[in-house]
Amino acid sequence: MNFAIQTNHxxxxxxxxxxxxxxxxxxxxLQDVSLEVHQGELFGLLGPNxxxxxxxxxxxxxxxxxxxxxxxxxxYDVVKExxxxxxxxxxxxxxxxxxYGLLTVRENLWMFAQFYGLSSKxxxxxxxxxxxxxxxxxRINTKSSDLSTGLRQKMNIVRGFLTDxxxxxxxxxxxxLDVGASRDVRRFIRQWLDEHPERTILLTTHYxxxxxxxxxxxxxxxxxxxxxxxTPASLKYRLQREAIYHLEVSQVTSPYPQHLQSIxxxxxxxxxxxDGYAILDLILDRDETLAAVVNTLTENQVRIINLQKxxxxxxxxxxxxxxxxxxxxxxxxxxxxHAES
Amino acid sequence: xxxxxxxxSAPIFWRSFRLATWLGWQIESNWADPFLFAIYSLIKPLSSxxxxxxxxxxxxxxxxxxxxxxxxxxxxAFYMYVGHVMTGIxxxxxxxxxxxxxxxxxxxxxxHFPSYLLGRGVARFIIASISVxxxxxxxxxFLKISIDIDQVNWSFFLLTLFTGxxxxxxxxxxxxxVMLLLVHHMFGVGEAVAGxxxxxxxxxxxxxxxxxxLRPIGFLMPITYWLELLRRLLVGKxxxxxxxxxxxxxxxLYLILVALTFLFAIISILVFRACEHRARELGLIxxxxxx
Numbered sequence: 001m002n003f004a005i006q007t008n009h010x011x012x013x014x015x016x017x018x019x020x021x022x023x024x025x026x027x028x029x030l031q032d033v034s035l036e037v038h039q040g041e042l043f044g045l046l047g048p049n050x051x052x053x054x055x056x057x058x059x060x061x062x063x064x065x066x067x068x069x070x071x072x073x074x075x076y077d078v079v080k081e082x083x084x085x086x087x088x089x090x091x092x093x094x095x096x097x098x099x100y101g102l103l104t105v106r107e108n109l110w111m112f113a114q115f116y117g118l119s120s121k122x123x124x125x126x127x128x129x130x131x132x133x134x135x136x137x138x139r140i141n142t143k144s145s146d147l148s149t150g151l152r153q154k155m156n157i158v159r160g161f162l163t164d165x166x167x168x169x170x171x172x173x174x175x176x177l178d179v180g181a182s183r184d185v186r187r188f189i190r191q192w193l194d195e196h197p198e199r200t201i202l203l204t205t206h207y208x209x210x211x212x213x214x215x216x217x218x219x220x221x222x223x224x225x226x227x228x229x230x231t232p233a234s235l236k237y238r239l240q241r242e243a244i245y246h247l248e249v250s251q252v253t254s255p256y257p258q259h260l261q262s263i264x265x266x267x268x269x270x271x272x273x274x275d276g277y278a279i280l281d282l283i284l285d286r287d288e289t290l291a292a293v294v295n296t297l298t299e300n301q302v303r304i305i306n307l308q309k310x311x312x313x314x315x316x317x318x319x320x321x322x323x324x325x326x327x328x329x330x331x332x333x334x335x336x337x338h339a340e341s
Numbered sequence: 342x343x344x345x346x347x348x349x350s351a352p353i354f355w356r357s358f359r360l361a362t363w364l365g366w367q368i369e370s371n372w373a374d375p376f377l378f379a380i381y382s383l384i385k386p387l388s389s390x391x392x393x394x395x396x397x398x399x400x401x402x403x404x405x406x407x408x409x410x411x412x413x414x415x416x417x418a419f420y421m422y423v424g425h426v427m428t429g430i431x432x433x434x435x436x437x438x439x440x441x442x443x444x445x446x447x448x449x450x451x452x453h454f455p456s457y458l459l460g461r462g463v464a465r466f467i468i469a470s471i472s473v474x475x476x477x478x479x480x481x482x483f484l485k486i487s488i489d490i491d492q493v494n495w496s497f498f499l500l501t502l503f504t505g506x507x508x509x510x511x512x513x514x515x516x517x518x519v520m521l522l523l524v525h526h527m528f529g530v531g532e533a534v535a536g537x538x539x540x541x542x543x544x545x546x547x548x549x550x551x552x553x554x555l556r557p558i559g560f561l562m563p564i565t566y567w568l569e570l571l572r573r574l575l576v577g578k579x580x581x582x583x584x585x586x587x588x589x590x591x592x593x594l595y596l597i598l599v600a601l602t603f604l605f606a607i608i609s610i611l612v613f614r615a616c617e618h619r620a621r622e623l624g625l626i627x628x629x630x631x632x
Contacts, residue, residue, distance in 0.1 A: 058445075061449045062448075062449055062621075063445055063448060063449055063624075064621060064624045064626070083451075086451045086452075087451040089449065098441060098442035098443050098446065099442075100364065100368065102367055102372065107367070111360055112446065112450065114356070115356070115357070115447075115450040115451065116451060117356065
């Protein structure tokens with residue numbers, strides 16, 4: 001089996017200096033990450049902001065040195081053989097507006113193609129072709145500073161694919177894009193990989209649906225650790241024995257989440273506040289536990305607006321592994337917690 | 342789309358330098374329309390020269406016949422290269438990191454990074470050359486700076502100029518390496534270094550004016566010998582009448598310049614590599630602060 005990416009006990013610790021030496025802290029961004037990404041795979045790293053996804057991409061793209069372990073890209077060591085990795089990879093980061101604003105879209109892309117050694121003729125042919133696919137062809141001679149954030153993001157996506165890399169790193173490629181543009185980008189990514197089955201993509205995202213729709217395999221990462229790694233179907237299969245419920249409930253200030261923890265049979269739950277109501281996702285050991293949950297909610301004056309049983313999603317897998325929903329982690333709340341059965 | 346890789350046969354360092362030169366020129370020349378850019382390129386050097394001339398005029402009661410005047414005027418004119426070339430190269434780090442946010446894409450591309458940074462300095466070198474030429478021309482036409490064109494050894498002058506620019510580029514590379522390690526306080530570093538070196542280079546006064554314990558700094562700096570030689574080559578004995586480097590012939594000055602440039606080349610490459618390595622360890626290569 002050919003591996004496009006291999007990491008072995010990879011770790012990264014940042015030293016954060018305080019005002020005094022004695023107040024220096026260590027931030028563990030990655031811990032003991034061992035992954036193998038096959039050639040031709042679209043591999044997803046799924047986790048909340050600050051989980052370590054971008055740190056892993058930075059190490060694999062030779063931007064950052066690891067503090068422990070090893071990482072290979074196409075068999076080359078990211079520390080010792082960075083110069084051999086750079087010609088065969090490319091990366092795109094979402095949620096930013098990078099690019100030389102004084103240059104046109106074509107000039108920006110042409111220059112990067114030249115850095116990778118493409119001839120001008122081939123670069124221009126690819127630029128025209130890719131801009132057409134992403135719907136940016138009519139802006140080819142527009143200065144990139146005059147593009148909206150979304151269009152600039154599309155230009156950057158084209159820059160990543162332009163050099164036909166063996167391994168492409170996409171760090172939250174749809175971050176900041178509207179729904180339509182995100183859908184276009186996801187379709188383009190899948191299409192590119194279908195047309196180039198020998199190429200590999202490592203995609204980070206905190207959008208569950210994106211990972212589920214695009215990825216052949218997914219690694220769920222939180223606090224720098226890989227918690228699970230498998231196909232989306234296999235990850236969800238782990239939860240199929242359990243009863244998963246999706247409730248919309250009235251938003252109340254009573255401490256009902258604490259009461260839910262104490263119910264025998266409630267494996268995990270997550271609470272997401274919405275405008276005027278809240279979503280309560282429950283993973284129960286068995287359906288019979290639901291009666292006790294409903295009783296507890298009623299006793300706490302929580303009105304149930306909607307209740308449905310559903311198939312497990314990657315979100316449920318994440319909640320099951322971490323004990324909180326990704327949204328809760330990103331909000332930094334402690335509303336939901338572990339309730340061991 | 343073909344999957345064949347079309348890596349050109351051009352060596353990576355030349356490709357990096359060539360493209361960075363193109364990019365640097367686009368950035369430097371495209372911020373304004375061509376007419377405005379041309380006006381700016383003329384006004385800026387003349388304004389800074391005018392400040393010096395006015396200060397000199399006030400202090401010396403307009404004694405423009407004194408040999409100190411061409412010494413100061415030419416020293417100041419050629420010193421423009423120091424600011425433009427040295428800080429131009431190092432400024433590319435700030436530009437790509439903070440302004441355009443492209444540093445990570447440049448750094449992870451198959452680019453020879455030092456060549457790329459040197460290429461980014463070429464545009465500033467061209468602009469500096471225009472500024473220096475305009476300033477000297479103004480001095481010759483209106484301030485009685487006497488340059489005997491027939492007497493100037495132009496090939497030696499151009500060789501000296503080229504050697505000095507190489508030396509400044511290498512110093513700029515060192516500064517760029519330091520910039521990679523700085524995050525919040527890097528914006529004024531280039532100008533601060535260029536300003537500090539101004540005092541020790543003999544640009545506007547002989548090193549004898551400095552306290553004895555500071556003079557060795559000037560004698561260790563290749564800029565001192567470069568400026569002295571450029572002035573001597575243009576205005577001959579007028580420049581060599583000052584005591585600082587009087588005991589050295591032009592050839593000796595050039596040899597010292599070459600030797601110090603060579604030494605700085607080794608130091609620059611070592612310092613830059615060490616800084617780049619450290620910046621990668623610390624995760625600072627693509628740090629954006631929006632400071």
